[in-house]
Amino acid sequence: MSPSKLDSTDSFGHEEASVSCSKPENGCVDSLSIFHSEKAVEELLQQTPVAGMDEHLIEFSEALRTVAKALRRAAEGKASAQAEAAEWKRRYELERTRNIQMERxxxxAEQFSAEKNGDIDCERVKNSDNQSMLQNESNEYSETGCMKHGIWSHEVLRDRESDSNSNADRNKIMRKASFKLSWWCNGENGDQHKHDIVSFERGNITTAERSSKQISLKWESDPQTVLILTKPxxxxxxxxxxxxxRWLRERKKLNVYVEPRVKVELVAESSNFSYVQTWKDDSEISHLHMKVDLVITLGGxxxxxxxxxxFKGPVPPIVPFSxxxxxxxxxxxxxxxxDCLDSVLRGPISITLRHRLLCRVVRDAAKNEYETEEPFLVLNEVTIDRGISSYLTNLECYCDNSFVTCVQGDGLILSTTSGSTAYSLAAGxxxxxxxxxxxxxxPICPHSLSFRPLILPEHVTVRIMVPFNSRSPAWASFDGKDRKLLAAGDALLCSMAPWPVPTACQVDSTNDFLRSIHDGLHWNLRKTQSFDGPRDRDL
Ligand SMILES: NC(=O)c1ccc[n+]([C@@H]2O[C@H](COP(=O)([O-])OP(=O)(O)OC[C@H]3O[C@@H](n4cnc5c(N)ncnc54)[C@H](O)[C@@H]3O)[C@@H](O)[C@H]2O)c1
Ligand SMILES: Nc1ncnc2c1ncn2[C@@H]1O[C@H](COP(=O)(O)OP(=O)(O)OP(=O)(O)O)[C@@H](O)[C@H]1O
Incomplete structure (x- = not known):
C-alpha cells in the first residue's frame, strides 16, 4: 500500500480529515488557510498603488495570484475526494449492516421452521458462527435476564451428519452442551459475573473490580460430543x-470425532471403531464448533x-494432554x-481464555484496507522476518495510525500473551x-543499541509496512506456519481477535502459568545462598 493510499484511508472520516489537514507538518494543505491567503493576496494587490510599480512587481503579484488559485483548487479537490471517500464508507457500512441483518x-427463519417441524426441541435457539450475532444475542439475553449471573452458551444444533449414520442413537438430534462462565477472584468462587466498574463518586476515580480474574466453566447440560486431535x-x-x-465411548457414552487420518488408524486397529466420526472434506471443519462440546489434544x-x-471463529473448550x-x-x-476427563466432564473447571490475534495482509494494489486476503488467527504470534534474504529487514510500524518506529534487523514478532513464552521470549x-x-x-535482533520490546494495549491495530525503499521483501508467518511474502508497499494489519481459545487448567490460570515457567524453563533457578558467612549485624 503506497503512502498516498495510507493517507486517503486515514482520512476516511470527516473528523480525521480535518484533524490531519490542520497539521502542516503532515504535508496537508489547510483549505481555510488557503482561502485566507488567497484573500490576503487579493487585498494586497488592491491596496498596492499598481500604477507606480515596476513590471517585476506586477509579474510577481500575478504569480502570487496564480499560486493562490492553484492551491485553492488543490484544496477543493482534496475536500471533494474526502467527501466521496466518506460517502463510500457510509454506503459500505450500510450494506454490511443490511447483509448481517438479512443473514440473521x-x-x-430456518431454525424456526425446523423447530416447527419438530426437528429441534428447544426453548432457546442460538447460533454462534457470527460474532456480531453473538453480541446481538448476548444483548438480548441480558434483556431477558439470562445473562444476569455470567456468560451462557446455549447451542441447540442439529447434527447434519446424523442422516448418513446407521446407528439409531445418532439419528436423534444432537444438542450442544451449554455452559456458563463466571469470574471469581481472591480464591472465592462467587456466582456473579462481575463487571469492571469505574466509579466517579465524590470526584474520586476508583475501580470496583480488577479485570484479570480466574474464570470458571460450569456445564449447564452434559457434554455429548468430543473431538480428539493428535500429534502425528x-x-x-x-x-x-x-x-x-474406547473409554469415552464405552464408559461415558460420548460421540467421538477425530481427524480422517486418525479414523483410518483406529479402524486399522479394530473394526469396532467404526462408530468414531470424522469429516470428508475440509469445508466441514468450519461447522465443527457447532457440533463439538470439548476438544482434547494429545501432543505438545x-x-x-x-x-x-x-477454529476460525468460536472455539470450544480445549483439554490439552501433555x-x-x-x-x-x-x-x-x-x-x-x-480422572482428569471425569472431573472436566463433571465441571466446574478453571479455564484460561487465551487471546488470539487477527492478522490481515493488505497488498499495495488494494484499494483500501478492507480489501485483504483471507485473515489468519494466531494463538502465539505473527512473525515478520527477512526469510532467506541476507539484507536487513526494514519495517515501518504504526499503532492506530501513529508512527511507532522503523524496525531494522532480522524482523519483528507481534505476539499474544500466551505466545510470550515462545518465540517472543527467545527474542528477549x-x-x-x-x-x-x-x-x-x-524485535528480532534489532541493529540498534536502544530498541526495547513493547507491550501494547489490547484495543489497538498494529500496521507493519514494507517501505518502498526496502532492499528486500519480508516474510510473515503465523504460529510458525503459512509463510506469506510481503513485497514493498504491502502491509500486515494485526488486532485482537474476538474469539479467544478457552483451555482447561489443571489448577487455575495463574498456578498453571507459574508451574510451566518453573518446570519448563527452570525460571530463576539458583542455588540458595548458605546461612553461614558474613552478615549485616549492625542494621
Ligand atoms: N527461536 C525460537 O524460540 C523459535 C523459533 C521459531 C518458532 N518458535 C515457536 O514455535 C512455535 C510453533 O510451535 P510448534 O510446536 O508448531 O513448532 P516446533 O515443533 O518447532 O516447536 C517449537 C517449540 O516452541 C514451544 N512452544 C510453542 N508454543 C509455546 C508457548 N506458547 N509457550 C512456550 N513454548 C511454546 C514448543 O513447546 C516447542 O518446544 C511458534 O509459534 C513460535 O513461537 C520459536
Ligand atoms: N493434528 C495434527 N495434524 C498435523 N500436524 C500436527 C497436528 N498436531 C500437531 N501437529 C504439528 O506437529 C508438530 C509437533 O507437535 P507438538 O509441538 O505438539 O509436538 P512436540 O514437538 O513433540 O511437543 P513439544 O513442542 O512440547 O516439544 C507441530 O509443528 C504441530 O503443528
Missing part, C-alpha cells in the same frame, strides 16, 4: 488415543496451536487421563500471564 433473519507419527499418542476413544504445544488453527517435551499450554498428564520479550490482554511488540 434467514438463519432464524507418535506411537505413545496413538496408544493413548485408542484407550481414550504445537498440537494446541493446531487445534486452535482449526505428550510433548515442553508443554507450556498442556497441563494435563496422560497417565491420569480418566517479557513473559506475560496469558490472561493479560495485550499485544507484545518484540
Amino acid at each position: 433473519k434467514a438463519r432464524m 507419527n507418535s506411537v505413545s499418542v496413538r496408544i493413548l488415543c485408542v484407550q481414550m476413544v 504445544d504445537g498440537t494446541v496451536l493446531w487445534a486452535a488453527s482449526m 505428550l510433548g517435551s515442553l508443554g507450556f499450554m498442556t497441563p494435563f498428564h496422560s497417565e491420569h487421563f480418566k 520479550g517479557s513473559m506475560v500471564h496469558p490472561q493479560v490482554p495485550g499485544i507484545l511488540f518484540t
Whole structure:
C-alpha cells in the first residue's frame, strides 16, 4: 500500500480529515488557510498603488495570484475526494449492516421452521458462527435476564451428519452442551459475573473490580460430543488415543470425532471403531464448533496451536494432554487421563481464555484496507522476518495510525500473551500471564543499541509496512506456519481477535502459568545462598 493510499484511508472520516489537514507538518494543505491567503493576496494587490510599480512587481503579484488559485483548487479537490471517500464508507457500512441483518433473519427463519417441524426441541435457539450475532444475542439475553449471573452458551444444533449414520442413537438430534462462565477472584468462587466498574463518586476515580480474574466453566447440560486431535507419527499418542476413544465411548457414552487420518488408524486397529466420526472434506471443519462440546489434544504445544488453527471463529473448550517435551499450554498428564476427563466432564473447571490475534495482509494494489486476503488467527504470534534474504529487514510500524518506529534487523514478532513464552521470549520479550490482554511488540535482533520490546494495549491495530525503499521483501508467518511474502508497499494489519481459545487448567490460570515457567524453563533457578558467612549485624 503506497503512502498516498495510507493517507486517503486515514482520512476516511470527516473528523480525521480535518484533524490531519490542520497539521502542516503532515504535508496537508489547510483549505481555510488557503482561502485566507488567497484573500490576503487579493487585498494586497488592491491596496498596492499598481500604477507606480515596476513590471517585476506586477509579474510577481500575478504569480502570487496564480499560486493562490492553484492551491485553492488543490484544496477543493482534496475536500471533494474526502467527501466521496466518506460517502463510500457510509454506503459500505450500510450494506454490511443490511447483509448481517438479512443473514440473521434467514438463519432464524430456518431454525424456526425446523423447530416447527419438530426437528429441534428447544426453548432457546442460538447460533454462534457470527460474532456480531453473538453480541446481538448476548444483548438480548441480558434483556431477558439470562445473562444476569455470567456468560451462557446455549447451542441447540442439529447434527447434519446424523442422516448418513446407521446407528439409531445418532439419528436423534444432537444438542450442544451449554455452559456458563463466571469470574471469581481472591480464591472465592462467587456466582456473579462481575463487571469492571469505574466509579466517579465524590470526584474520586476508583475501580470496583480488577479485570484479570480466574474464570470458571460450569456445564449447564452434559457434554455429548468430543473431538480428539493428535500429534502425528507418535506411537505413545496413538496408544493413548485408542484407550481414550474406547473409554469415552464405552464408559461415558460420548460421540467421538477425530481427524480422517486418525479414523483410518483406529479402524486399522479394530473394526469396532467404526462408530468414531470424522469429516470428508475440509469445508466441514468450519461447522465443527457447532457440533463439538470439548476438544482434547494429545501432543505438545504445537498440537494446541493446531487445534486452535482449526477454529476460525468460536472455539470450544480445549483439554490439552501433555505428550510433548515442553508443554507450556498442556497441563494435563496422560497417565491420569480418566480422572482428569471425569472431573472436566463433571465441571466446574478453571479455564484460561487465551487471546488470539487477527492478522490481515493488505497488498499495495488494494484499494483500501478492507480489501485483504483471507485473515489468519494466531494463538502465539505473527512473525515478520527477512526469510532467506541476507539484507536487513526494514519495517515501518504504526499503532492506530501513529508512527511507532522503523524496525531494522532480522524482523519483528507481534505476539499474544500466551505466545510470550515462545518465540517472543527467545527474542528477549517479557513473559506475560496469558490472561493479560495485550499485544507484545518484540524485535528480532534489532541493529540498534536502544530498541526495547513493547507491550501494547489490547484495543489497538498494529500496521507493519514494507517501505518502498526496502532492499528486500519480508516474510510473515503465523504460529510458525503459512509463510506469506510481503513485497514493498504491502502491509500486515494485526488486532485482537474476538474469539479467544478457552483451555482447561489443571489448577487455575495463574498456578498453571507459574508451574510451566518453573518446570519448563527452570525460571530463576539458583542455588540458595548458605546461612553461614558474613552478615549485616549492625542494621
Ligand atoms: N527461536 C525460537 O524460540 C523459535 C523459533 C521459531 C518458532 N518458535 C515457536 O514455535 C512455535 C510453533 O510451535 P510448534 O510446536 O508448531 O513448532 P516446533 O515443533 O518447532 O516447536 C517449537 C517449540 O516452541 C514451544 N512452544 C510453542 N508454543 C509455546 C508457548 N506458547 N509457550 C512456550 N513454548 C511454546 C514448543 O513447546 C516447542 O518446544 C511458534 O509459534 C513460535 O513461537 C520459536
Ligand atoms: N493434528 C495434527 N495434524 C498435523 N500436524 C500436527 C497436528 N498436531 C500437531 N501437529 C504439528 O506437529 C508438530 C509437533 O507437535 P507438538 O509441538 O505438539 O509436538 P512436540 O514437538 O513433540 O511437543 P513439544 O513442542 O512440547 O516439544 C507441530 O509443528 C504441530 O503443528
